[in-house]
Amino acid sequence: MAAKLSHARRIALPLLIGVAVLGTVVLTMLSPLFLASLASTFDTKWEELSWIGQTYGAASALLSALALLSIGISIFLQERESRRVRQDSARAQHLQLVQLLIENPALIEATGLKRSRRQDPRHDLYLNLLVSYWETLYSVGQLTPGNVREYARVDLFCTEIGMRFWARSRRHRRDIALALPRSKRQPYIDVFELIDGVWWDMNQPPRATPLDRSNRYLVLGAAAACCTAGYLMRALLNKRKARAELPARAL
Secondary structure (H helix, E strand, O other): OHHHHHHHHHHHHHEEEEEEEEHHHHHHHHHHHHHHHHHHHOOOHHHHOHHHHHHHHHHOOOOOHHHHHHHHHHHHHHHHHHHHHHHHHHHHHHHHHHHHHOHHHHHHHHHHOOOOOOHHHHHHHHHHHHHHHHHHHHOOOOOOOHHHHHHHHHHHOOOOOHHHHHHHHHHHHHHHHOOOHHHHHHHHHHHHHHHHHHHHHHHHOOOOOOOHHHHHHHHHHHHHHHHHHHHHHHHHHHHHHHHHHHHHHHO
């Protein structure tokens, strides 16, 4: 949702500037007609409207204001683009550092990552890059919520390594997303909630499937049959016991 809104804003801003410039040009071209109609309405001659060049004073002032506005907008867009370039440069440097750690496992000892027999730090490095890649694609509108859920289920949580990685890093990733500015945090929060929802669904124990009507009838029939058989067996044993006692009484 946030990615679609940002994409719509990027399209709406140049469109709004174009409409404003076109409207200004049209008003400038129609201003003589407006002044002529104004003069005929109030029975005023063109000579009384001062010099013809001065009749465009308002339009020129408006054009100057729009020019200053367009310059300000262009400066703002350039600043935002330069900030994006710096962010991309920082991400590229981070990627180079991670690649260096993956290619040279001996450098892991110089970091805070722990090595154990069950856990290889390179797995965490790779999965962290994978989730960050999904966040980037989602923020620019290249991934939908359904894609994120499917990728998390198939690529991240298909092994025990991915499940343990998310169990260790989920709180840290949530804190990082909440620490971002409000204008940028929503895509990262959305990706976190989507992946975390899949993780919770896969961690829950399987639920017992309720019995349908046919199975219920079978269970009830079996229970009734067992009760009937028990009653008949008890009656048969009582009858045999009574027959066994008759000769003893006769004696």
